[in-house]
Amino acid sequence: MQRAREWLREARCVAALTGAGISAESGVPTFRGAGGLWRQFRPEDLATPEAFARDPRLVWEWYDWRRGLIAATEPNAGHLALAELERRCGRFTLVTQNVDGLHDRAGSREVLKVHGDIWEVRCTGCGRAGRDDRVPLPDLPPRCDCGALLRPGVVWFGEMLPQEVWRRAECAAREAEVFLVIGTAAVVYPAAGLVDRAKAAGAKVIEINLDATPYSEEVDCSLRGRAGELLPQLIA
Numbered sequence: 001m002q003r004a005r006e007w008l009r010e011a012r013c014v015a016a017l018t019g020a021g022i023s024a025e026s027g028v029p030t031f032r033g034a035g036g037l038w039r040q041f042r043p044e045d046l047a048t049p050e051a052f053a054r055d056p057r058l059v060w061e062w063y064d065w066r067r068g069l070i071a072a073t074e075p076n077a078g079h080l081a082l083a084e085l086e087r088r089c090g091r092f093t094l095v096t097q098n099v100d101g102l103h104d105r106a107g108s109r110e111v112l113k114v115h116g117d118i119w120e121v122r123c124t125g126c127g128r129a130g131r132d133d134r135v136p137l138p139d140l141p142p143r144c145d146c147g148a149l150l151r152p153g154v155v156w157f158g159e160m161l162p163q164e165v166w167r168r169a170e171c172a173a174r175e176a177e178v179f180l181v182i183g184t185a186a187v188v189y190p191a192a193g194l195v196d197r198a199k200a201a202g203a204k205v206i207e208i209n210l211d212a213t214p215y216s217e218e219v220d221c222s223l224r225g226r227a228g229e230l231l232p233q234l235i236a
Protein backbone atom coordinates (compact mmCIF):
# COMPACT_ATOMS: atom_id res chain seq x y z
CA MET A 1 0.00 0.00 0.00
CA GLN A 2 2.79 2.42 0.90
CA ARG A 3 4.57 1.87 -2.40
CA ALA A 4 1.36 2.21 -4.36
CA ARG A 5 0.59 5.49 -2.61
CA GLU A 6 3.97 6.86 -3.61
CA TRP A 7 3.55 5.86 -7.26
CA LEU A 8 0.18 7.55 -7.29
CA ARG A 9 1.46 10.70 -5.60
CA GLU A 10 4.32 11.06 -8.08
CA ALA A 11 2.34 10.28 -11.24
CA ARG A 12 1.29 13.12 -13.51
CA CYS A 13 -0.97 10.95 -15.61
CA VAL A 14 -3.27 8.36 -14.04
CA ALA A 15 -6.03 6.16 -15.46
CA ALA A 16 -8.42 3.76 -13.78
CA LEU A 17 -10.59 0.90 -15.03
CA THR A 18 -13.52 -0.01 -12.80
CA GLY A 19 -15.93 -2.92 -12.82
CA ALA A 20 -19.00 -4.10 -10.96
CA GLY A 21 -17.01 -4.67 -7.74
CA ILE A 22 -16.71 -0.94 -7.08
CA SER A 23 -20.51 -0.66 -6.91
CA ALA A 24 -20.97 -3.82 -4.84
CA GLU A 25 -20.68 -1.94 -1.55
CA SER A 26 -23.45 0.38 -2.75
CA GLY A 27 -25.68 -2.69 -3.12
CA VAL A 28 -25.55 -3.11 -6.91
CA PRO A 29 -25.23 -6.82 -7.79
CA THR A 30 -22.05 -7.92 -9.59
CA PHE A 31 -22.14 -10.31 -12.58
CA ARG A 32 -19.89 -13.18 -11.52
CA GLY A 33 -19.23 -14.73 -8.14
CA ALA A 34 -21.69 -15.42 -5.33
CA GLY A 35 -24.97 -13.54 -5.82
CA GLY A 36 -23.82 -12.41 -9.29
CA LEU A 37 -26.43 -11.70 -11.98
CA TRP A 38 -24.94 -14.32 -14.33
CA ARG A 39 -25.53 -16.98 -11.66
CA GLN A 40 -29.26 -16.23 -11.83
CA PHE A 41 -29.76 -15.26 -15.46
CA ARG A 42 -28.36 -16.33 -18.83
CA PRO A 43 -26.72 -13.48 -20.74
CA GLU A 44 -27.94 -14.94 -24.05
CA ASP A 45 -31.57 -14.52 -22.84
CA LEU A 46 -31.19 -10.90 -21.75
CA ALA A 47 -28.07 -9.13 -22.98
CA THR A 48 -27.71 -9.83 -26.70
CA PRO A 49 -29.25 -8.24 -29.82
CA GLU A 50 -30.85 -11.62 -30.58
CA ALA A 51 -32.56 -11.74 -27.17
CA PHE A 52 -33.95 -8.24 -27.76
CA ALA A 53 -35.21 -9.16 -31.22
CA ARG A 54 -36.88 -12.28 -29.80
CA ASP A 55 -38.51 -10.74 -26.74
CA PRO A 56 -38.01 -6.99 -26.22
CA ARG A 57 -40.46 -6.91 -23.35
CA LEU A 58 -38.57 -9.56 -21.37
CA VAL A 59 -35.26 -7.77 -21.94
CA TRP A 60 -36.76 -4.44 -20.91
CA GLU A 61 -38.33 -5.97 -17.78
CA TRP A 62 -34.85 -7.07 -16.71
CA TYR A 63 -33.30 -3.66 -17.37
CA ASP A 64 -36.23 -1.91 -15.69
CA TRP A 65 -35.70 -4.10 -12.61
CA ARG A 66 -31.98 -3.31 -12.58
CA ARG A 67 -32.68 0.42 -13.02
CA GLY A 68 -34.94 0.19 -9.94
CA LEU A 69 -32.20 -1.53 -7.90
CA ILE A 70 -29.61 1.06 -8.94
CA ALA A 71 -31.91 4.04 -8.31
CA ALA A 72 -32.20 2.95 -4.68
CA THR A 73 -28.42 3.03 -4.13
CA GLU A 74 -25.88 5.75 -3.38
CA PRO A 75 -22.25 6.09 -4.45
CA ASN A 76 -19.84 4.67 -1.86
CA ALA A 77 -16.44 5.72 -0.53
CA GLY A 78 -14.70 4.05 -3.49
CA HIS A 79 -16.61 6.12 -6.07
CA LEU A 80 -16.00 9.26 -4.01
CA ALA A 81 -12.26 8.57 -3.75
CA LEU A 82 -11.99 8.33 -7.55
CA ALA A 83 -13.87 11.63 -7.96
CA GLU A 84 -11.43 13.19 -5.51
CA LEU A 85 -8.45 11.72 -7.39
CA GLU A 86 -9.74 13.33 -10.60
CA ARG A 87 -9.85 16.72 -8.88
CA ARG A 88 -6.31 16.35 -7.56
CA CYS A 89 -4.54 14.73 -10.45
CA GLY A 90 -3.16 16.69 -13.41
CA ARG A 91 -4.41 14.17 -15.94
CA PHE A 92 -6.85 11.53 -14.84
CA THR A 93 -9.09 9.29 -16.95
CA LEU A 94 -11.77 7.09 -15.50
CA VAL A 95 -12.83 4.16 -17.68
CA THR A 96 -15.73 2.10 -16.40
CA GLN A 97 -17.44 -1.07 -17.51
CA ASN A 98 -20.34 -0.14 -15.25
CA VAL A 99 -23.60 1.17 -16.64
CA ASP A 100 -25.04 2.27 -13.27
CA GLY A 101 -24.05 5.95 -13.36
CA LEU A 102 -22.70 5.90 -9.79
CA HIS A 103 -19.38 7.48 -10.83
CA ASP A 104 -21.31 10.47 -12.23
CA ARG A 105 -23.37 10.75 -9.06
CA ALA A 106 -20.16 10.64 -6.98
CA GLY A 107 -18.89 13.73 -8.82
CA SER A 108 -16.54 12.23 -11.42
CA ARG A 109 -16.66 14.66 -14.32
CA GLU A 110 -15.35 12.64 -17.22
CA VAL A 111 -16.31 9.01 -17.28
CA LEU A 112 -15.59 6.83 -20.30
CA LYS A 113 -18.43 4.30 -20.19
CA VAL A 114 -17.19 1.55 -22.45
CA HIS A 115 -20.31 -0.61 -21.90
CA GLY A 116 -22.78 2.27 -22.13
CA ASP A 117 -25.23 3.70 -19.61
CA ILE A 118 -28.37 2.04 -18.27
CA TRP A 119 -30.05 5.47 -17.97
CA GLU A 120 -29.79 6.09 -21.69
CA VAL A 121 -32.24 4.87 -24.31
CA ARG A 122 -31.72 4.68 -28.04
CA CYS A 123 -34.25 4.34 -30.84
CA THR A 124 -33.88 1.20 -32.95
CA GLY A 125 -35.59 3.06 -35.81
CA CYS A 126 -34.46 6.68 -36.09
CA GLY A 127 -31.37 6.28 -33.87
CA ARG A 128 -32.31 9.14 -31.55
CA ALA A 129 -30.64 8.78 -28.15
CA GLY A 130 -31.48 10.38 -24.83
CA ARG A 131 -31.70 9.95 -21.12
CA ASP A 132 -34.69 8.57 -19.24
CA ASP A 133 -34.45 8.43 -15.44
CA ARG A 134 -37.97 7.22 -14.78
CA VAL A 135 -38.25 4.22 -12.48
CA PRO A 136 -40.18 2.17 -13.29
CA LEU A 137 -40.69 3.03 -16.94
CA PRO A 138 -44.41 3.55 -17.57
CA ASP A 139 -44.66 1.28 -20.64
CA LEU A 140 -42.61 -1.77 -21.48
CA PRO A 141 -41.13 -2.03 -24.00
CA PRO A 142 -40.81 1.78 -24.36
CA ARG A 143 -41.24 3.36 -27.78
CA CYS A 144 -39.79 6.41 -29.50
CA ASP A 145 -42.01 9.24 -30.80
CA CYS A 146 -41.30 7.83 -34.28
CA GLY A 147 -43.07 4.62 -33.23
CA ALA A 148 -40.05 2.29 -33.23
CA LEU A 149 -38.83 0.40 -30.17
CA LEU A 150 -36.35 2.04 -27.82
CA ARG A 151 -33.48 -0.09 -26.52
CA PRO A 152 -31.28 0.33 -23.44
CA GLY A 153 -28.17 2.41 -24.17
CA VAL A 154 -25.85 -0.39 -23.14
CA VAL A 155 -23.45 -2.64 -25.01
CA TRP A 156 -24.68 -6.19 -25.40
CA PHE A 157 -22.62 -9.31 -25.99
CA GLY A 158 -21.63 -9.49 -29.62
CA GLU A 159 -21.80 -5.71 -30.12
CA MET A 160 -19.01 -3.22 -30.76
CA LEU A 161 -17.98 -0.84 -28.02
CA PRO A 162 -18.76 2.85 -28.71
CA GLN A 163 -15.83 3.70 -30.98
CA GLU A 164 -14.83 7.16 -29.82
CA VAL A 165 -15.16 6.22 -26.13
CA TRP A 166 -13.01 3.15 -26.73
CA ARG A 167 -10.38 5.11 -28.64
CA ARG A 168 -10.05 7.53 -25.74
CA ALA A 169 -9.88 4.65 -23.22
CA GLU A 170 -7.06 3.00 -25.18
CA CYS A 171 -5.22 6.29 -25.38
CA ALA A 172 -5.55 6.82 -21.61
CA ALA A 173 -4.23 3.31 -20.91
CA ARG A 174 -1.22 3.92 -23.17
CA GLU A 175 -0.38 7.27 -21.60
CA ALA A 176 -0.93 6.46 -17.92
CA GLU A 177 2.04 6.32 -15.56
CA VAL A 178 -0.18 4.60 -12.99
CA PHE A 179 -3.10 2.41 -14.03
CA LEU A 180 -5.63 1.31 -11.41
CA VAL A 181 -7.77 -1.81 -11.99
CA ILE A 182 -10.62 -1.83 -9.51
CA GLY A 183 -13.37 -4.36 -8.81
CA THR A 184 -13.33 -6.16 -12.12
CA ALA A 185 -12.96 -9.87 -12.77
CA ALA A 186 -11.00 -8.71 -15.85
CA VAL A 187 -12.33 -11.48 -18.08
CA VAL A 188 -14.48 -9.50 -20.51
CA TYR A 189 -12.63 -8.23 -23.57
CA PRO A 190 -11.77 -5.86 -25.05
CA ALA A 191 -12.16 -3.89 -21.75
CA ALA A 192 -9.80 -6.15 -19.77
CA GLY A 193 -7.20 -5.71 -22.51
CA LEU A 194 -6.66 -2.15 -21.30
CA VAL A 195 -4.59 -3.63 -18.47
CA ASP A 196 -2.23 -5.26 -20.99
CA ARG A 197 -2.05 -2.04 -22.95
CA ALA A 198 -1.14 0.03 -19.89
CA LYS A 199 1.42 -2.52 -18.77
CA ALA A 200 3.02 -2.75 -22.19
CA ALA A 201 3.34 1.04 -22.27
CA GLY A 202 5.20 1.00 -18.95
CA ALA A 203 2.53 1.99 -16.41
CA LYS A 204 2.68 0.82 -12.82
CA VAL A 205 -0.48 -1.28 -12.53
CA ILE A 206 -2.26 -1.40 -9.18
CA GLU A 207 -5.13 -3.83 -8.73
CA ILE A 208 -7.81 -3.55 -6.06
CA ASN A 209 -10.06 -6.57 -5.74
CA LEU A 210 -11.59 -8.79 -3.08
CA ASP A 211 -10.27 -11.85 -4.91
CA ALA A 212 -7.47 -12.85 -7.24
CA THR A 213 -8.01 -12.24 -10.97
CA PRO A 214 -6.15 -13.45 -14.07
CA TYR A 215 -4.03 -10.29 -13.75
CA SER A 216 -3.14 -10.51 -10.06
CA GLU A 217 0.21 -12.18 -10.71
CA GLU A 218 1.14 -9.79 -13.49
CA VAL A 219 0.38 -6.43 -11.91
CA ASP A 220 2.93 -4.38 -9.97
CA CYS A 221 0.80 -4.32 -6.85
CA SER A 222 -2.30 -6.36 -6.00
CA LEU A 223 -4.28 -5.04 -3.05
CA ARG A 224 -6.83 -7.53 -1.75
CA GLY A 225 -9.88 -6.04 -0.09
CA ARG A 226 -12.91 -3.82 -0.55
CA ALA A 227 -12.61 -0.91 -2.96
CA GLY A 228 -14.61 1.29 -0.58
CA GLU A 229 -11.97 0.77 2.10
CA LEU A 230 -8.75 0.55 0.07
CA LEU A 231 -9.30 3.46 -2.34
CA PRO A 232 -9.68 6.12 0.37
CA GLN A 233 -6.48 4.75 1.97
CA LEU A 234 -4.67 4.80 -1.35
CA ILE A 235 -5.38 8.45 -2.02
CA ALA A 236 -5.05 9.61 1.60
Ligand code: OAD
Nearest residue numbers: 019020021024030031032097183184185209210211226227
Ligand atom coordinates in the same frame (compact mmCIF):
# COMPACT_ATOMS: atom_id res chain seq x y z
P1 OAD B 1 -17.77 -9.15 -12.37
O1 OAD B 1 -19.04 -9.39 -11.63
O2 OAD B 1 -17.36 -10.14 -13.38
O3 OAD B 1 -16.58 -9.03 -11.33
C1 OAD B 1 -16.66 -8.25 -10.18
C2 OAD B 1 -15.30 -8.26 -9.52
O4 OAD B 1 -15.36 -7.37 -8.40
C3 OAD B 1 -14.84 -9.61 -8.99
O5 OAD B 1 -13.49 -9.82 -9.38
C4 OAD B 1 -14.95 -9.47 -7.47
O6 OAD B 1 -13.93 -10.21 -6.79
C5 OAD B 1 -14.74 -7.99 -7.29
N1 OAD B 1 -15.38 -7.39 -6.11
C6 OAD B 1 -16.60 -7.65 -5.59
N2 OAD B 1 -16.87 -6.83 -4.56
C7 OAD B 1 -15.79 -6.01 -4.42
C8 OAD B 1 -15.45 -4.94 -3.54
N3 OAD B 1 -16.28 -4.53 -2.58
N4 OAD B 1 -14.25 -4.34 -3.70
C9 OAD B 1 -13.38 -4.75 -4.68
N5 OAD B 1 -13.65 -5.76 -5.52
C10 OAD B 1 -14.83 -6.38 -5.41
O7 OAD B 1 -17.87 -7.67 -12.99
P2 OAD B 1 -17.04 -7.01 -14.17
O8 OAD B 1 -15.63 -7.49 -14.19
O9 OAD B 1 -17.28 -5.57 -14.07
O10 OAD B 1 -20.66 -6.53 -19.39
O11 OAD B 1 -17.78 -7.56 -15.43
C11 OAD B 1 -17.40 -7.10 -16.69
C12 OAD B 1 -18.56 -7.14 -17.63
O12 OAD B 1 -19.17 -8.41 -17.62
C13 OAD B 1 -19.69 -6.20 -17.25
O13 OAD B 1 -19.47 -4.88 -17.65
C14 OAD B 1 -20.85 -6.79 -17.99
C15 OAD B 1 -20.62 -8.25 -17.65
O14 OAD B 1 -21.15 -9.17 -18.51
C16 OAD B 1 -21.70 -6.42 -20.21
O15 OAD B 1 -22.84 -6.52 -19.82
C17 OAD B 1 -21.32 -6.16 -21.63
